[in-house]
Amino acid sequence: xxxxxxxxxxxxxxxxxxxxxxxxxxxxxxxxxxxxxxxxxxxxxxxxxxxxxxxxxxxxxxxxxxxxxxxxxxxxxxxxxxxxxxxxxxxxxxxxxxxxxxxxxxxxxxxxxxxxxxxxxxxxxxxxxxxxxxxxxxxxxxxxxxxxxxxxxxxxxxxxxxxxxxxxxxxxxxxxxxxxxxxxxxxxxxxxxxxxxxxxxxxxxxxxxxxxxxxxxxxxxxxxxxxxxxxxxxxxxxxxxxxxxxxxxxxxxxxxxxxxxxxxxxxxxxxxxxxxxxxxxxxxxxxxxxxxxxxxxxxxxxxxxxxxxxxxxxxxxxxxxxxxxxxxxxxxxxxxxx
Amino acid sequence: xxxxxxxxxxxxxxxxxxxxxxxxxxxxxxxxxxxxxxxxxxxxxxxxxxxxxxxxxxxxxxxxxxxxxxxxxxxxxxxxxxxxxxxxxxxxxxxxxxxxxxxxxxxxxxxxxxxxxxxxxxxxxxxxxxxxxxxxxxxxxxxxxxxxxxxxxxxxxxxxxxxxxxxxxxxxxxxxxxxxxxxxxxxxxxxxxxxxxxxxxxxxxxxxxxxxxxxxxxxxxxxxxxxxxxxxxxxxxxxxxxxxxxxxxxxxxxxxxxxxxxxxxxxxxxxxxxxxxxxxxxxxxxxxxxxxxxxxxxxxxxxxxxxxxxxxxxxxxxxxxxxxxxxxxxxxxxxxxx
Numbered sequence: 001x002x003x004x005x006x007x008x009x010x011x012x013x014x015x016x017x018x019x020x021x022x023x024x025x026x027x028x029x030x031x032x033x034x035x036x037x038x039x040x041x042x043x044x045x046x047x048x049x050x051x052x053x054x055x056x057x058x059x060x061x062x063x064x065x066x067x068x069x070x071x072x073x074x075x076x077x078x079x080x081x082x083x084x085x086x087x088x089x090x091x092x093x094x095x096x097x098x099x100x101x102x103x104x105x106x107x108x109x110x111x112x113x114x115x116x117x118x119x120x121x122x123x124x125x126x127x128x129x130x131x132x133x134x135x136x137x138x139x140x141x142x143x144x145x146x147x148x149x150x151x152x153x154x155x156x157x158x159x160x161x162x163x164x165x166x167x168x169x170x171x172x173x174x175x176x177x178x179x180x181x182x183x184x185x186x187x188x189x190x191x192x193x194x195x196x197x198x199x200x201x202x203x204x205x206x207x208x209x210x211x212x213x214x215x216x217x218x219x220x221x222x223x224x225x226x227x228x229x230x231x232x233x234x235x236x237x238x239x240x241x242x243x244x245x246x247x248x249x250x251x252x253x254x255x256x257x258x259x260x261x262x263x264x265x266x267x268x269x270x271x272x273x274x275x276x277x278x279x280x281x282x283x284x285x286x287x288x289x290x291x292x293x294x295x296x297x298x299x300x301x302x303x304x305x306x307x308x309x310x311x312x313x314x315x316x317x318x319x320x321x322x323x324x325x326x327x328x329x330x331x332x333x334x335x336x337x338x
Numbered sequence: 339x340x341x342x343x344x345x346x347x348x349x350x351x352x353x354x355x356x357x358x359x360x361x362x363x364x365x366x367x368x369x370x371x372x373x374x375x376x377x378x379x380x381x382x383x384x385x386x387x388x389x390x391x392x393x394x395x396x397x398x399x400x401x402x403x404x405x406x407x408x409x410x411x412x413x414x415x416x417x418x419x420x421x422x423x424x425x426x427x428x429x430x431x432x433x434x435x436x437x438x439x440x441x442x443x444x445x446x447x448x449x450x451x452x453x454x455x456x457x458x459x460x461x462x463x464x465x466x467x468x469x470x471x472x473x474x475x476x477x478x479x480x481x482x483x484x485x486x487x488x489x490x491x492x493x494x495x496x497x498x499x500x501x502x503x504x505x506x507x508x509x510x511x512x513x514x515x516x517x518x519x520x521x522x523x524x525x526x527x528x529x530x531x532x533x534x535x536x537x538x539x540x541x542x543x544x545x546x547x548x549x550x551x552x553x554x555x556x557x558x559x560x561x562x563x564x565x566x567x568x569x570x571x572x573x574x575x576x577x578x579x580x581x582x583x584x585x586x587x588x589x590x591x592x593x594x595x596x597x598x599x600x601x602x603x604x605x606x607x608x609x610x611x612x613x614x615x616x617x618x619x620x621x622x623x624x625x626x627x628x629x630x631x632x633x634x635x636x637x638x639x640x641x642x643x644x645x646x647x648x649x650x651x652x653x654x655x656x657x658x659x660x661x662x663x664x665x666x667x668x669x670x671x672x673x674x675x676x
């Protein structure tokens with residue numbers, strides 16, 4: 001993973017009124033910006049993911065074609081590449097890393113794309129999950145820069161039930177005494193495994209488990225899936241990084257800033273992009289109802305749920321048949337040609 | 339809670355091939371058995387509940403009217419009243435308490451009602467949640483004894499997704515180092531609070547939280563609800579008791595016995611009772627789809643979901659407007675008059 005670049009953003013005043021010093025925004029670009037600076041796509045990262053995890057939607061012949069577009073994948077703060085609890089020096093390291101909001105992320109990304117990359121506007125802003133939270137924020141803060149918007153299995157603010165789901169995950173992680181309020185000397189392995197097991201029921205839906213669809217991913221039984229996939233999924237992650245990202249997630253609200261002053265509908269109404277709101281039809285934590293509400297309040301939006309049994313994972317194209325990925329790619333192709 | 343009686347069941351050979359010694363089944367009856375022994379109702383307990391928690395459906399003028407019926411509420415093994423990890427002497431105490439299945443529960447209940455109470459048959463078998471698991475088992479094992487069946491927000495076997503949800507709860511509880519593999523000297527408070535916080539997202543649905551319906555229960559905010567209700571809900575409970583009940587829950591399958599040998603549809607087909615299958619319409623862990631399947635395979639069943647936003651709690655009549663309780667009571671009145 002040395003295929004990235006770093007934007008040294010210096011001192012960043014956060015919404016929390018803390019100054020994040022020597023801020024680094026790690027990003028990866030695909031393709032080349034044209035002379036007019038008008039073929040750019042912004043594609044931020046999901047929870048727990050880096051720019052590498054974005055690549056399932058990027059490729060020649062796909063909607064996000066690097067031979068046609070200049071695709072920018074900025075890494076979210078807290079994800080372990082950009083400034084995060086795990087890579088920030090004392091006294092802002094570990095559990096003392098300040099709260100960073102979706103707004104904070106987007107404001108630094110704005111500096112990157114305008115000051116460093118020379119981008120004037122985006123033909124498309126797209127993201128999955130927390131990536132969707134970021135592009136919703138982009139589209140309402142900078143409507144003149146975002147021509148098209150596609151939000152995959154995310155929402156413009158964290159719904160209360162979604163907040164509660166994350167509370168459970170956090171509780172499972174931090175229940176491990178090895179966590180030591182974030183000052184662990186070694187991985188709190190039991191907590192990390194527990195949070196994975198809590199997450200397991202949320203990421204995929206009742207019918208997915210009823211049909212034993214883990215078998216399509218190569219797992220031989222439910223126990224095999226829970227152990228091999230979920231118990232292990234967070235073991236390589238830094239707990240404070242995970243918690244910082246969950247905090248960003250829980251605080252997400254595109255209207256929680258001086259521009260919109262908490263008026264959520266006003267923030268949605270400020271989006272001028274041609275928009276596809278694309279929740280997973282069976283997503284338990286970003287359920288389609290929230291997306292439907294958002295689509296109703298965005299002037300030029302179409303509600304286009306992904307018809308899938310893959311729960312939240314529909315937005316990540318994890319279905320091995322490729323059906324969800326194709327649905328998303330076809331939709332993005334259609335959106336880009338509009 | 340001294341308003342109960344105890345059936346000393348002696349040695350009980352469990353499905354696990356362990357003998358539970360000096361077995362006690364605690365039960366409470368309401369009303370009087372008629373001379374013919376034909377006005378009895380069996381109404382087992384839910385997860386984490388005792389006979390006291392059953393009383394929301396019992397009262398003069400209600401369907402379960404103790405002036406008309408003899409209502410038997412047997413306490414599930416593991417719930418802290420009947421034989422449980424917390425009240426069984428060594429070497430079967432605490433984490434060494436044997437696995438007790440729904441089948442084991444029902445077989446001891448059968449001895450109680452036939453040998454001790456002189457009941458010939460039930461006009462109704464009814465239960466909520468794990469109570470529903472038990473009455474499904476009653477109705478297929480002893481079809482000649484169960485004239486009518488009502489299953490509230492439960493299922494005849496634990497669906498795989500439901501199993502995964504419970505896995506997350508167990509992981510959160512046992513991640514606390516104070517749990518000490520079940521040999522705790524004091525309450526593993528962090529684990530108990532964490533399991534409550536994990537459960538919070540599952541018990542009630544997305545729309546319930548979206549509408550902030552915790553306010554109707556007297557909680558002033560989401561944080562107030564999570565702290566005052568969920569962080570506290572399990573603190574008075576014994577962790578090994580909770581785990582024993584969760585194991586019973588996860589193993590639930592009315593066909594997992596010598597009578598039906600794992601043929602689930604055959605077990606459902608053996609039920610002759612006039613049956614109302616009554617899941618909560620928005621229940622996330624006993625979703626209506628499982629109940630619909632069961633109703634299709636029970637010869638004389640009607641699928642009658644509770645139209646409620648109260649998730650799993652619909653079956654417990656926890657809606658303070660009384661709407662869910664009334665829907666259930668009206669349905670039971672109708673069923674009893676059929």
